[in-house]
Amino acid sequence: MHKEVIHLLSDGKSWPVIFFQHSIEKPSVISGTGWRGFAMDNNLEVDDVCAFELIEGPKTSMKVTIYKMQAVEDLSLGK
Incomplete structure (x- = not known):
């Protein structure tokens, strides 16, 4: 098992x-207090989806796109 600190990037912020x-x-x-802070700051809820994209650079980073479940449900219902 390999363990390292990486940075999650979303909406111009880093965790x-x-x-x-x-x-x-x-x-x-992905674990630890940083993940809890990311989840809380982005109001993640059960069934939300996070898509991770590896970003090349001096520090290991991942761009995170968040798909809120309610928004996906609204789209599928034509709202």
Whole structure:
């Protein structure tokens, strides 16, 4: 298992989080107080979807696009 601090980027802000990379057979995990802060600052709720895009640079960073479940439901209902 590999562990490192990475930065999540969203809406011009950055959150340092702990990233645990397991073997190929197991999923990777983002954890720690940084993740809690990211989730709270972005009002994440159950069923929201986060898409992660690796950003090249001196520090490992991921751009995060958040798809709020309510917005997706509204689109599917034609609202």
